Amino acid sequence: MSDVKCRNVLLVGASGNAGKNILPALLADTNFKVSVLSRADSSATFPANANIIHVNYSDKPALVKALTGQDVVVSAVGGEALLNNLDKSIIEACLQAGVKWFIPAEYGFDFNHDSASSIPINNGRLENIKILEENQSNIAHTFVSTGAFLDWGLDTGFLGFDIANRRVTLYDQGKNLVSGTILKNLGKTIVAILHQPQLTLNKRIYIADATFTQQDILALFEKYTNVKWAVKHATTEETLKNAEEAWTNGNVLDGYIGFILGLAYSGKGACDFEDKINNQDLGLERVSLEQAIKEAVQRNKINVH
Template identity: 35%
Template sequence: MAGYKNIVLVGASGAIGKIIIDCLIASSSFNITVLSRKESKASFPAGITVHKSDFSDADLEAVFKGQDAVISAVGATAFGEQKKVVDAAIRSGVQRFIPSEFSSNSQNEAVLKLAPFFGQKKELIEYLKTKQSDGLSWTAVATSGLLDWGLENGFLEFDVANHTATIWDGGNQSFTLTNEKQLGQAVVSVLQHPQETSNKYLYIASVETTQNEILAALEEATGAKWSVKATTTEDQVDEGFKKLGAGDFSGAFQLVRATCYGNTPGLQANYAKDVTLANDVLGLKLESVRDTVKRVVA
């Protein structure tokens, strides 16, 4: 089965959307349309068709007509709106939908207890399964956290500028992370291999590591001894839920980190050991933590 050619990306202006669009462009394999809200001020690279939409059913159907695949990279506030996009894609004859997964494993109950806001992701996968008979196939890609992205902006709690780190539960819990480019390459590969990836929940990874390994690589790359703050899963989760309950969304970030760093039983955060990686199917290779850190620090 030939790969898909005509692609619509929803949520292209966000962090994940930008990663995906860069890799779609670099592949030179697709006709790319970006679906953007009418009020959005975002700009996109030359050669991209940009459609400003009110996200009405009629408008979505008009944009999706003649398209092969729709990719959703929407943020947390729009997870629940994806069903509407799926329904419009079906009515328009779209063949493949890639939901906004690209993070922790939303199919894992231990993950959902820590990050209940990912429940809408799980619901969408269940919804997509019910729509397979309507002619729409789907592929979800779980990446866990993003290593290079999370080092650059501090999300992973390694502060490169100030040489400080927050280490959970001693720092020896193993997990996998994915680099930005590999996330984008995974999406490209899904589109180029529709039969092999049809109706599947795929796990990918760039590195299998621990917090202490990342810290050691950072100390080596920066030539400095870092200051470490020790914390525990219990403290982080308690604080995260308290913040979230008070309307502070930074608490959600703590809970997402807990799905990776945490010692909660059943998290299966090491995709290389706990589940089956789809790296081989997608043509992706495991990478070096040291090489990634050197690239970020340089």
């Protein structure tokens, strides 16, 4: 299927963190006729040059109709839709609608790594991978591992760094390697993937701007803020244990966050793939960790020294 055409491209989840960075990159490329699939009751707004298709995701015939005529469907769903495995419904509808290529919203971990199956929040995505691999004669796929979303993770504090208060939580002494990607480069990645099917169809693509430790980030933050940061320590073992307890007790958000941080910072390999990255193969420039930290300091209105 290396000759699959990708003129008509539909994006699901365009209003989320990933989608907001993928959509502009698709719209900027005149090779694509871009549509956005949006919930029927959504109030999200999108650029005028995107074709907006509203649909009730639970209405399977309507979903199939909405996807009919699309060459490629790119998913960027997150939050509740990701936890409820909306992608599975999208995949099933794609198969019925004759879509030729699907890119699921499984950005982040290397789901080929054994440790990815160790946390329950990954079960749905692992199920989707199996479905797509079993049906690749009918619909091609590309899996994309990005590691941590570096800029978003720093700005929100998700990665353990409290920029405003100069505090950090270091997991396992902050010494384990993690790969990470700037969100805007996810959009460039999707476009590059679509332009090079001979390299990307039915494969896992690894993208990273930098591979780093928390200690690396801390040193750069202290350099550019000219302040010694307060350090708190945690272990990934305890973090994963607490996440399991929260998840079991129905505290989905705390469980979700704990599982991601516990696995990402554990050093088990699911979020460290520097030796596999395809940036150069796809013609994607990398952003250095130092540049990423400098930009984070600037975005958060801290004087750069």
